[in-house]
Every structure is written in structure tokens, then in C-alpha cells.
Amino acid sequence: CVELATGRTIWAKNLVADFGGKVPTWGYSVPPLVVGNRVVIAPGSASASVAALSLDSGETLWKTRGHAPAYSPFIFGAFGGREQVVGYDSASLGGWDLSTGQRLWELIPPDKSDFHVGTPVRFRHGILLATENNATRLYRFFDDGTIDPQPVAHHLDCAPDTCTPVVDQERSRIFCTAYGEMFCIDGSDGLKTIWNEADDRFYDHTCLIAGNGRVLLWGSECDLLLLDAADDRLSVVSQWRPMKGDHPESMSHPAIVGDRLYLRSQFELVCIRFPSK
Secondary structure, eight states: OBOTTTOOBOOOOOTTTTTOOOOOTTOOOOOOEEETTEEEEOOOOSSOSEEEEETTTOOEEEEEOOOOBOSSOOEEEEETTEEEEEEEBSSOEEEEOTTTOOEEEEEOOSSOOOOOOSOOEEETTEEEEEETTTEEEEEOBOTTSOBOSSOSEEESSOOOSSOOOEEETTTTEEEEEETTEEEEEETTTTTEEEEEEEOGGGSSOEEEEEETTEEEEEETTOOEEEEETTSSSOOEEEEEOOOOSSSOOOOOOOEEETTEEEEEOSSOEEEEEOOOO
16 A cells, blocks of 8 residues: 555555465466455465455454455445455355455356456346356345355356456446457347357457447457447447557556546557547
8 A cells, every 4th residue: 555646655465475375376466455444355375365454554354264366356246235245266256244254155166177367247236257167157146145056147158268248238238258259248138149250359368348338349469449339240430559569469458547548568558538529
């Protein structure tokens, strides 16, 4: 935690030294989740699988026994009428009470060995999951805040290893890429395919942002595509490759701040200003 104006360190924690964590194969990548005066982290040790720190002091407020960490961000919200932190560890999806750290439920996927990279997505009072071995699934919650282990719907063809789905809320359309194919899925009709399109730009990791009837796609080879979310086929409104040089690559999610879009490759950082209209 640093002071914004000066960069002065206010407090610091080390997930290995302070919590006994072991660095995962591809490094720690679960970002801290700030909710109120708590910071939820995932050291991934046996005694501190998940922990919460004081936002002000860095003091450990609670820690929960469990599994090694996954690679996906946690989310916070009310599910089944109960506010909770929801996210992956290496073995399962779970929900934790923000105040106490109590684990409320565990969902172990039928097919093992998912890396759990994509973020769980809140959708229609439930949660949407998409992983490489268990594909895309929609779950609902019971009234006590626990998850129903039987999915409401299942899309077997959309099985991404790193892409997080996004939702066009107005039309209940879900967009996701997996191994060279992009899917538009009807979230209001049993996760049925509206369209799917194969393209090399969708083969590796992609980052998606949805809003205002559009989907913005940032590909691993630094292709920036703006798509029409309402069309019943792949409709590219505009496309651009803003990075210079030979074979730029990016695994970094774009950031939108005000009227600016920030894009990063392994070579450079680019800031783009949106037009006023």
C-alpha cells in the first residue's frame, strides 16, 4: 500500500514470507480485492489459502485454511441474498464470508485440471464460469447463499483457457473466445450459440470489454477490434493495430480511465483518447 501523491510505502506484506505461500507455476496473479476497509488476498498456503488485511494498516484480520491459489481475480457481491467473496483456488470455486473468512461453499468441477484463469462473471442473479476443461456453465444460488452444484445451462463448445467472458446486459448476450474461435451466446435461452467465427486473431489470449452495444477486443498480437454486439454475425465496426515494431505481443488487459484507453505490449505503453462523441 503506497501513498498516491508520493509513492511512499504505508505498509507491505509478502505472500511467501508472511503467510507461508508458495509461488505458483506462472507466478502470483490473483489481484488484491478491496471491499470497504478490507483487502482480500490469496497467499495459497495450507494455513492461509485466502486472507483479509486491514486497508489502513495491513494487519491480518483473518486467514482461512485451504488450497493453493489459482490465477483468477476474486469478485464480491450478493449471491443467494448473501454478500460474499467468490473466486477460485487451485481445486475449486468457493464463497467466503468477508467479515470472518468462513468458507461458505465449495464447487469442485467434474473435470479436473482447469487452471482457473478467467474471472467468474455475475449474470442473472447467478454466476457464469468458463474454463478449458469444463467449458461455459451458468449456476444459480440457493436462498442461504450456497451454490447449486447443478448448472442451469452448459455450453460445451466455448472452453477458454484464459479468456474471461463479457456480457452485453441489454441483450443478455455473452461473448468469449477460445482457441481461435469467438462465440456470441444467448444468455436468455439456455446458452445457445447465436454465432461463432474462427479467426487467427482469437487463437491466443484475448481481453474483452462490453458496453454501449459494443464489444472491444484486445488480442495477444495487439489487434484492437470494436465489434457490434447487436448483430447476429461477427460484425467488425473498426480495427487497428496501434503497436509498432515486429511481432508485438500483449497479455495485459486494457484500462479505460475517463476518455482514455491504455494498452500495453512487451515493448511499449500506448494511450489513446476517445472522441467526444
